[in-house]
Amino acid sequence: MRIAFAxxxxxxxxxxxxxxxxxxxxVGNWGGVTVGSKxxxxxxxxxxxxxxxxxxxxGAYSMSPFTPEEGITSEYVRTASPDAIVNIVDATNLSxxxxxxxxxxxxxxxxxxxxxxxDVNAKEGTEIDVxxxxxxxxCPVFKTVSTEEKNNGLSxxxxxxxxxxxxxxxxxxxxxxxxxHDKAAVDAEDRKRYQFxxxxxxxxxxxxxxxxxxxxxxKIDAVLTNPIAGILIFAGVMWFVFWVSQAWLGPLVADWLxxxxxxxxxxxxxQLENSPPILSALLADGIVxxxxxxxxxxxxxxxxxxLIALLEDCGYMARVSAVMDPxxxxxxxxGKSVIPVVIGTGxxxxxxxxxxxxxxxRERRATTMLTTFIPCGAKIPVIALFAxxxxxxxxxxxxxxxxxxxxxxxxxxxxxKVVTGYKYRKSFFIMELPKYKVPSLKFAFRQMMERAKxxxxxxxxxxxxxxxxxxxxxxxxxxxxxxxxxxxxxSILASIASPFAILLIPLGFGVWQLAxxxxxxxxxxxxxxGTLAVVYGLTxxxxxxxxxxxxxxxxxxxxxxxxxxxxxxxxxxxxxxxxCFAAIGAMNSEMQHKGWLWSAIGLQLCTxxxxxxxxxxxxxxxxxxxxxxAFVPGLIAIAVMVVVIILISRKIRASFDAKYQxxxxxxxxxx
Amino acid sequence: xxxxxxxxxxxxxRFGKMETRTTDTSFDPADERTLLQVEPGTYIIKxxxxxxxxxxxxxxxxxxxxxxxxxxxxxxxxxxxxxxxDGRYSLDALLASAIVV
Numbered sequence: 079m080r081i082a083f084a085x086x087x088x089x090x091x092x093x094x095x096x097x098x099x100x101x102x103x104x105v106g107n108w109g110g111v112t113v114g115s116k117x118x119x120x121x122x123x124x125x126x127x128x129x130x131x132x133x134x135x136x137g138a139y140s141m142s143p144f145t146p147e148e149g150i151t152s153e154y155v156r157t158a159s160p161d162a163i164v165n166i167v168d169a170t171n172l173s174x175x176x177x178x179x180x181x182x183x184x185x186x187x188x189x190x191x192x193x194x195x196x197d198v199n200a201k202e203g204t205e206i207d208v209x210x211x212x213x214x215x216x217c218p219v220f221k222t223v224s225t226e227e228k229n230n231g232l233s234x235x236x237x238x239x240x241x242x243x244x245x246x247x248x249x250x251x252x253x254x255x256x257x258x259h260d261k262a263a264v265d266a267e268d269r270k271r272y273q274f275x276x277x278x279x280x281x282x283x284x285x286x287x288x289x290x291x292x293x294x295x296x297k298i299d300a301v302l303t304n305p306i307a308g309i310l311i312f313a314g315v316m317w318f319v320f321w322v323s324q325a326w327l328g329p330l331v332a333d334w335l336x337x338x339x340x341x342x343x344x345x346x347x348x349q350l351e352n353s354p355p356i357l358s359a360l361l362a363d364g365i366v367x368x369x370x371x372x373x374x375x376x377x378x379x380x381x382x383x384x385l386i387a388l389l390e391d392c393g394y395m396a397r398v399s400a401v402m403d404p405x406x407x408x409x410x411x412x413g414k415s416v417i418p419v420v421i422g423t424g425x426x427x428x429x430x431x432x433x434x435x436x437x438x439x440r441e442r443r444a445t446t447m448l449t450t451f452i453p454c455g456a457k458i459p460v461i462a463l464f465a466x467x468x469x470x471x472x473x474x475x476x477x478x479x480x481x482x483x484x485x486x487x488x489x490x491x492x493x494x495k496v497v498t499g500y501k502y503r504k505s506f507f508i509m510e511l512p513k514y515k516v517p518s519l520k521f522a523f524r525q526m527m528e529r530a531k532x533x534x535x536x537x538x539x540x541x542x543x544x545x546x547x548x549x550x551x552x553x554x555x556x557x558x559x560x561x562x563x564x565x566x567x568x569s570i571l572a573s574i575a576s577p578f579a580i581l582l583i584p585l586g587f588g589v590w591q592l593a594x595x596x597x598x599x600x601x602x603x604x605x606x607x608g609t610l611a612v613v614y615g616l617t618x619x620x621x622x623x624x625x626x627x628x629x630x631x632x633x634x635x636x637x638x639x640x641x642x643x644x645x646x647x648x649x650x651x652x653x654x655x656x657x658c659f660a661a662i663g664a665m666n667s668e669m670q671h672k673g674w675l676w677s678a679i680g681l682q683l684c685t686x687x688x689x690x691x692x693x694x695x696x697x698x699x700x701x702x703x704x705x706x707x708a709f710v711p712g713l714i715a716i717a718v719m720v721v722v723i724i725l726i727s728r729k730i731r732a733s734f735d736a737k738y739q740x741x742x743x744x745x746x747x748x749x
Numbered sequence: 750x751x752x753x754x755x756x757x758x759x760x761x762x763r764f765g766k767m768e769t770r771t772t773d774t775s776f777d778p779a780d781e782r783t784l785l786q787v788e789p790g791t792y793i794i795k796x797x798x799x800x801x802x803x804x805x806x807x808x809x810x811x812x813x814x815x816x817x818x819x820x821x822x823x824x825x826x827x828x829x830x831x832x833x834x835d836g837r838y839s840l841d842a843l844l845a846s847a848i849v850v
Contacts, residue, residue, distance in 0.1 A: 140810040144803060174812050174834040261802070268809060289835040290791055290820040299830060300823055303839065400839035404827045407841070506804055507841035511830065 080117075080131045081239055082155055084182060085166035086175050087137025088512050090194040094166060094224040095134040097232055098124055102528040103134065104428060105521075106390035108399075108417070109510045110435035112136045113147040115154055124236050133160060139174075141181045146442075147434045155185060161243040162188045164235070169193040169206060169221070170513065172283055176275040179215065184249040188242035189217050192235050196221040198513065203286030211282045216250040218242075225518070250274075295514055299397060308401035315394075319385045319423075320480055324462065325473030328378035332462075335377055339370040356553060356560065364549030364612050365542060371611040372537045372604045375459035376530060382455065383529045386424055387522035393514040395420065403507045409488050410495035412436050413507050415445040419487065422452040423480070424529065426661040429454075430668055438505050444494045446668050447678040450657040451486040451685070453479050455533070456603035460652055463607050467638075468645040475646075479653055486654060486685060493681070497727040499734050536602060544598050545608045552613055571613070584712025585651060585687065586644035586694035596651065602658050614638060643697030643706075647690040655686030677726070684719045691716060784821060784829060784845040791820040792850035799847040808848075811836070819850065 083091045087109030096103055099118040104111055113136055120130040135154055136147040143149035155163060165182050167175040172193075183189060193199075193206060212219040220235035251274045256263040287293070302308050322328070343366045350358040389395065395417055403413025414436045422429030429449045436442040453461060458476075465475035551571035555561050561569045567576075567590070575594035582588045582596075591613040598605035614637050640648065656662060656679050666675050691712045698706035781795065794815050799805055812834035813819060820832040827842045840848075 139807070142806065142810070144807040144810075171835040174836055177810060177812070265809075269814070272812065272814075289832050289837075290818075292822060296822050296830070299837075303823075303825070303828065303830065305825060305827070396839070400828060400830075403839075403841055413841075504799070504801060504843060506799060506801070506844040506847075507828075507839075508808075508844055509839050511837040511839055 079128060079162075079240070079243055080133055080158075080160040081120075081162045081164055081236075081243075082133045082135060082158075082160035083164050083166060084135050084151055084155055084178075085137060085194075086139055086168055086171070086178060088510065089137065089166045089168040089175065090224045091137065091166045092134055094164075094192065094194065094222065094232065095132055097224050097227075097230070098236060099132050102524060104525075106395065107393040107512050107515055108390075108396040109137055109512070110145075110147065110414075110417075110432070111390075113150075113431050113434040115150055120236065124233055125240070128240065130240060133158075138178065140178050145435055145437045155182065155187070160187060162190070162239045164239050165189055165191045166194050167191055169196050169199045170202070170204065172206060173276065173279045176215075176278060177272060180249070180251045180271055180275060183215065183217060183247060184252060186247050186249075188239075188245045188247050190235055190239040190242065191215060191217060191219040192222045192231075193219060194222050194224055196231070197223045197226065205284045207282040211278065214250060214278045214282065216248050225521075298514065299511060302394070302397040303401045305401065305404065308397070309405070312398050312401065315389070316420075316480070317477065319382065319389070320477055321473060323382035323385060324378050324458065324465075324476040325471075328381040329462070329471065331377035331381070332374060336374045339366075339374055343367060343370060359553070360546070360549050363615055364545055367615075368545035368549070368608040368612045369537050369542050371463075371607050372459055372541050373534065375462050375604075375607070376533055378458050378462055379455045379533060380526050380530050382458065383424055384522050384526040386420065387525040388517040388519075389420070391515065391517035391521060393512045396509050396511050399509050400507075400511070403509075406491075407505065407507070409491035410441065411445055411448075411487075411491050412438065412441045412505060413509065415441065415449070418445055418449040419452050419484070422449045422454055424455050426450040426454045426657045427664045430661060430664040433668055440498065441505060443669050443671070443674050444491055446665055447494065447674070447681060448487045448490045450661055450665075450682070451490065451654055452483040453653050454603065454657070454661075455529070456658065457653055459604050459607045460599075460649065463610070464645055464649040468640070468642050475649075479650070482650070482689075483653070486689075490681060490685065493723075497723060497730065499727070499731040537604065540602050541604055541608050544601055544605050545612055548594065548598060548609050548612050581715075582651075584694075584706075584708040584715065585647055585690040586698070586706050587640065587648045587651075587690075588708075589639065592638070592648060596648075596655070599652055600656065600659055602660075603652070606652050610638070641701075643701055644694055646697065647694040650693055651686050651690035653686075654682065654689050656682040680722075684716075684723075688716055688719070781849055784819070784831065784840070784848045784850060785824070785842055787821060787850060789821045789823060791818050793817070794819050794848060794850055796849040797847060798849075799844065804844075811838070813848070819848065 083095055085091055088107065088111075092103050092105045092112050095101065095116070096105065098120050100121050101118050103116055112134060115133055115135050117131050117133040119125070120132050124130070133154070135151040138148040138151040141152045141156075143152050163182055163185070165179050167179060179191060191211075193208070199206065208219050208221060218238050220231050220238070222231040222235055224230060224232065251271060253267050253271070256267055258264060302311060343362055346366050347358060347362040350361060398420070399413045399416045402416045406413055406415050417435070418429040418432045421432050426449065430446050433442050433446045433449065436445055461476045461479050465471055465473075469475050548571060551574070552566070552569045553560060554570055555568045556570055556573070566572060571594055572590045575590040575597065578597060579588045579590045579593040582593055591610070594613060595606045595609040598609045638645075662679065665678055669675050669678070694706050695709055695712065698704065794813065794817050796815055797805055797808060797813065799808070808814065817833075822830045822832060822837065828839055829845050830837060830839050
């Protein structure tokens with residue numbers, strides 16, 4: 079038995095779905111958080127012995143889709159024929175929501191209406207006559223509060239939905255039999271439908287506070303959406319998030335955790351004392367050391383997830399998107415591009431998927447292409463490692479990394495605008511501003527734990543396997559003989575990574591160890607840290623205090639043979655090259671265009687390479703008074719990239735011109 | 750061109766366009782203003798033309814169509830916040846100037 083959850087954006091579908099299934103799907107206080115359908119079994123306490131699957135769908139305002147994610151919903155309820163529909167209605171906006179409700183009722187599928195957010199109505203003194211509404215709609219109506227754990231009305235509502243399965247829904251309002259291609263007729267029908275809805279609302283709803291009246295929230299909005307203050311506040315908020323997670327609270331917890339990891343590593347090494355040295359190296363250094371190096375950074379990531387969850391929960395995101403719209407529009411993106419960027423600080427994959435809510439195809443693809451320039455949670459260990467080892471744990475490193483990521487997004491967007499010969503096309507921006515909500519600490523904590531679990535699982539699977547493979551590959555040569563000390567360059571790993579290392583010489587880090595780490599980074603970015611830990615036999619990178627006292631940071635720096643300048647170049651190279659394969663996969667499915675996908679990967683490669691080149695060469699020029707090694711070859715490589723981009727641009731523009739030419743011909747023919 | 754002249758020219762074009770469109774003889778162009786030109790307050794929507802049918806239809810489904818009230822809460826140079834039905838929305842200048850009240 080399948081029950082579909084459908085309703086307007088930000089009515090609380092996913093919150094209800096999570097409450098009923100026990101899942102922790104992403105929720106947030108803005109329209110368009112859910113961009114794909116998800117399904118899972120209802121909890122036993124709701125379903126009893128039956129197997130009931132709840133299907134969570136993206137929000138939609140009607141059956142006719144406007145953005146790609148809305149299409150998923152109408153397509154599902156039309157073609158997948160669920161056994162029942164739970165229509166989640168934002169009780170604070172009945173007058174808009176019932177339009178979609180009446181459309182859903184026409185499908186003939188048994189339906190229950192959940193008047194969600196009823197607590198907000200109670201607070202504002204808005205009353206809805208449930209009995210009357212139910213009679214008018216010809217279907218059961220329940221008041222629900224998905225955010226509450228008790229007395230939330232969910233069990234009665236879902237029990238009713240289950241009991242209705244197999245019956246047939248009678249529609250209270252049926253659209254007249256019209257030609258759906260006749261715009262005027264459709265328009266007239268929709269007007270009639272709204273009239274019907276308005277009639278119901280007038281009868282069942284009494285409001286103490288009218289929506290049109292200016293309220294306290296409007297005063298907050300006035301500040302947050304002010305073009306100057308709003309942008310400064312956004313910058314401040316993001317600075318605070320990064321500072322707390324990566325310079326203050328995060329490292330504090332991490333220091334404490336690293337002690338335990340080291341103790342564990344020593345314990346494992348002790349246990350293996352009598353076993354062959356290879357096994358001991360593999361287990362203690364390779365697996366525990368490599369995975370431990372990654373897990374040690376978990377607190378930084380967790381604090382960040384916690385703070386971002388609070389931001390997403392309070393209703394701020396919609397305001398940011400509104401205030402950033404004019405700036406983003408200038409470079410050919412949309413205000414909605416902000417949301418993927420913020421989500422991207424956690425993980426690039428949901429960020430790329432969040433681009434679906436952008437309606438304009440070009441804006442959507444450009445955002446998909448650029449959003450991963452914002453360092454994700456998996457890149458935090460990389461940043462923290464380099465900040466700790468080369469810059470005394472300086473907070474400016476991570477702040478610069480994020481800020482520079484934003485700069486690259488803007489520059490990239492400008493480049494895309496120029497290359498595609500962006501012709502002026504109307505691109506509208508409309509964003510619902512949800513009511514503010516005090517963010518729930520409990521919810522943020524749950525989201526944080528969920529992401530932390532995923533992080534640990536990833537460390538224990540993908541990262542663990544990669545580290546093991548790297549460890550084996552560097553221990554043996556092609557004849558499967560153990561590599562002797564001093565002959566590390568003969569290992570399998572060295573011989574595979576060396577050709578790539580040559581390409582990196584103009585960037586200042588042309589050694590196979592660093593090349594290998596960058597390559598494994600494409601599997602998962604945490605691998606950069608894991609691999610470095612394995613190939614250099616280093617652990618406990620971020621024990622800042624200890625490093626400072628013992629000069630251990632220098633040891634790390636010396637072992638890697640990098641100066642501050644090359645370290646920064648290497649760090650930025652890893653941050654701004656293409657994301658991990660999983661994120662590239664997400665890009666592929668969102669763009670649905672091979673040309674765009676390859677341009678995206680190409681652009682990211684070029685960006686990472688160019689940024690690293692400039693930092694290394696000019697950094698060396700400033701610190702040592704001369705350019706670094708292989709300046710000219712690097713310059714040639716970049717010149718080649720520029721030429722390729724110009725050629726692509728010409729080709730695209732030529733095809734544009736050809737199109738316009740056709741149009742002109744068509745017009746003259748008609749004339 | 751100074752900005753006053755630009756506005757003048759814009760409104761000129763707008764009226765010119767409307768004369769070809771409207772058949773209503775009681776129509777008085779001086780009454781027509783876009784959301785961008787009005788002070789905060791509640792207005793009845795006269796006409797919406799974004800020149801993008803899907804966008805018009807989308808606005809319709811939010812309850813934003815001719816004959817319905819719309820409230821401007823606040824206005825800035827490049828954006829405004831409005832109330833349609835019981836929801837608040839932020840609109841950019843392009844969209845706001847396509848809604849005539």
